[in-house]
Amino acid sequence: MYVAVKGGERAIENAHAWLVEERRGDTSVSELNIAQIREQLALAVNRVMAEGSLYDPDLAALAIKQARGDLIEAIFLIRAYRTTLPRFGASLPIDTGRMACDRRISATFKDLPGGQVLGPTFDYTHRLLDFKLAAEGEVPEAATREATPGDVPHVAEFLNHGGLIEEARHNDTTPPDLTREPLEMPAERSLRLQALTRADEGFTLGMAYSTQRGYARNHAFVGELRIGAVPVEMDIPELGFSIEIGEVTLTECETVNQFTGSKSEPPQFTRGYGLVFGQTERKAISMALVDRALRWEELGEEDEGAPAQDAEFVLYHADNIQATGFLEHIKLPHYVDFQAELELVRKLREEAGANTAREAAE
Amino acid sequence: MSDYNFAYLDEQTKRMIRRAILKGLAIPGYQVPFASREMPMPYGWGTGGVQVSAAVMTPDDRFKVIDQGADDTTNAVSIRTFFERTAGVATTTKTSEASVIQTRHRIPEERLSEGQILVYQVPIPEPLQFLEPRESETRKMHSLEEYGLMHVKLYEDISRHGHIATSYDYPVKVEGRYVMDPSPIPKFDNPKLGDMAAIQLFGAGREQRIYALPPYTQVVSLDFEDHPFEASKPDHPCAMCGAENSYLDEVITDDTGGRMFVCSDTDFCEARQAAGNTGTMNGRDAA
Numbered sequence: 001m002y003v004a005v006k007g008g009e010r011a012i013e014n015a016h017a018w019l020v021e022e023r024r025g026d027t028s029v030s031e032l033n034i035a036q037i038r039e040q041l042a043l044a045v046n047r048v049m050a051e052g053s054l055y056d057p058d059l060a061a062l063a064i065k066q067a068r069g070d071l072i073e074a075i076f077l078i079r080a081y082r083t084t085l086p087r088f089g090a091s092l093p094i095d096t097g098r099m100a101c102d103r104r105i106s107a108t109f110k111d112l113p114g115g116q117v118l119g120p121t122f123d124y125t126h127r128l129l130d131f132k133l134a135a136e137g138e139v140p141e142a143a144t145r146e147a148t149p150g151d152v153p154h155v156a157e158f159l160n161h162g163g164l165i166e167e168a169r170h171n172d173t174t175p176p177d178l179t180r181e182p183l184e185m186p187a188e189r190s191l192r193l194q195a196l197t198r199a200d201e202g203f204t205l206g207m208a209y210s211t212q213r214g215y216a217r218n219h220a221f222v223g224e225l226r227i228g229a230v231p232v233e234m235d236i237p238e239l240g241f242s243i244e245i246g247e248v249t250l251t252e253c254e255t256v257n258q259f260t261g262s263k264s265e266p267p268q269f270t271r272g273y274g275l276v277f278g279q280t281e282r283k284a285i286s287m288a289l290v291d292r293a294l295r296w297e298e299l300g301e302e303d304e305g306a307p308a309q310d311a312e313f314v315l316y317h318a319d320n321i322q323a324t325g326f327l328e329h330i331k332l333p334h335y336v337d338f339q340a341e342l343e344l345v346r347k348l349r350e351e352a353g354a355n356t357a358r359e360a361a362e
Numbered sequence: 363m364s365d366y367n368f369a370y371l372d373e374q375t376k377r378m379i380r381r382a383i384l385k386g387l388a389i390p391g392y393q394v395p396f397a398s399r400e401m402p403m404p405y406g407w408g409t410g411g412v413q414v415s416a417a418v419m420t421p422d423d424r425f426k427v428i429d430q431g432a433d434d435t436t437n438a439v440s441i442r443t444f445f446e447r448t449a450g451v452a453t454t455t456k457t458s459e460a461s462v463i464q465t466r467h468r469i470p471e472e473r474l475s476e477g478q479i480l481v482y483q484v485p486i487p488e489p490l491q492f493l494e495p496r497e498s499e500t501r502k503m504h505s506l507e508e509y510g511l512m513h514v515k516l517y518e519d520i521s522r523h524g525h526i527a528t529s530y531d532y533p534v535k536v537e538g539r540y541v542m543d544p545s546p547i548p549k550f551d552n553p554k555l556g557d558m559a560a561i562q563l564f565g566a567g568r569e570q571r572i573y574a575l576p577p578y579t580q581v582v583s584l585d586f587e588d589h590p591f592e593a594s595k596p597d598h599p600c601a602m603c604g605a606e607n608s609y610l611d612e613v614i615t616d617d618t619g620g621r622m623f624v625c626s627d628t629d630f631c632e633a634r635q636a637a638g639n640t641g642t643m644n645g646r647d648a649a
Binding site for chain 2: 008009011012076079080082083084086179180181182183184185186312316321322324325326327328329332333334335336337339340341342343344347348351
């Protein structure tokens, strides 16, 4: 017997209560706190800040805890929170040349002013499970040295002196704001970079990888990768001058790409650029490659029809919050549309059946 | 939720959305880009409708939410609760009592009246998207009124299947100008779109578009002279209330092929039952 489908409200309440219980897990195991996540799962925190577009390690850690470690869910929590925050103003452009680098490497020059600094990287670790980590213990202290004072110049500028790399044109116009205006095509580079810096890491990686495998191939050298803290300054109208309001850790990647010249440009190297919140170097490198691929038009390159060259394709599908929401909405009831399809298929099948029967009779 | 503004969104955002709505009403069927915000529910789950509802809502409103015609489906419950918490507005399940109705995939059976606002949740606002995925192209097609591709698609359906093989999300033309996506309502509902007394607003959050139909707008479902549009529904009466002219959900009742048909519009069905109408499988009747 049909019982009208009721009880949605109670089902939701019960599901939420169960979720809270599952999130906590076995209560005989001590509960994670925010500081532990912030300190010990820092790269997850960084990803949530980068794709959530909000620099706040504590909130990102809270979101990770609330999301049971589902990073896209955590990013969603941060985005939904961020959108409610009032805007006091905009900071001055940051100067990554002033970065206090934890890591700074160049794949194009063996040595260079500012030096090669490996920093805390997985790069040359052997990926062997370290069973010692399963037991808690003291960590041996790492060696230290005095930081070299002064700014660290950008590698691309060395190439620029000889005109070997395209000039990065200075532009003082205020860039459009992706979070305040709808994304519309064609998107200029500043808008593309905004979309890419908050784009899903996996999607960006896949796009970048596709360019390496020949879909709009444009061989990239990591001219420079740097990670470190930069001061953020803001003009305070009441004071009439700018003050430092804090600092953020960023990853910046500038690629040097091959370029043989075109009708409009002499042979020279070209640039791809990535800048992402936190220590997020896979994302920053991917971003630089995708940025470079998307620049085919302004550089007079050929449209190879590759996915990574297609700004509409890349930008409209890079946001994991949009993507996951729309993907998962197919879990919602679709009785009505499905019913309409059922009717149609039945009708078409009936007619097809009648036709076959008639043909057989003839 | 006292930390949030009335109906969640800040006033500046609401003003931006209202401007988009007004522009949409001024150019019926035209998709107005708007800076959609991240909402605390996922994209694809009604964020466009929620933003439009939040922008038009006043403290005196009475709000109704339906999903698949029903007030009690989980997502309808979730959205209704959201506005109860963030706006404290009164809610109702009665179509005639509501001043703002947010809907997903249905138009209520009961005729709406002047002063009511019907807000649709829209997943894909662009009717041409599945024919031409590039937005830069579809915008051009709309501005040049270049809808040949759509007619070719409908024609191909007829030549292949003998019918236009679109049963929901059936495209319409508004005031003889813009081809518009009515959201995934069954085509049974299409005739209600035109000449409606209520204001109809369409919000697509993820795709960042708002469009609108002012009251008494001419809305025509696309068709051909020799293959006129036909609003179809399951050929049964409702098993609960006996209605002959309402859209029905099919419910599977056992594992041997038993099924029954009931109104998808729960308020319509309940009101009819309360008025003494009954269908063949209504428990009260059978007992």
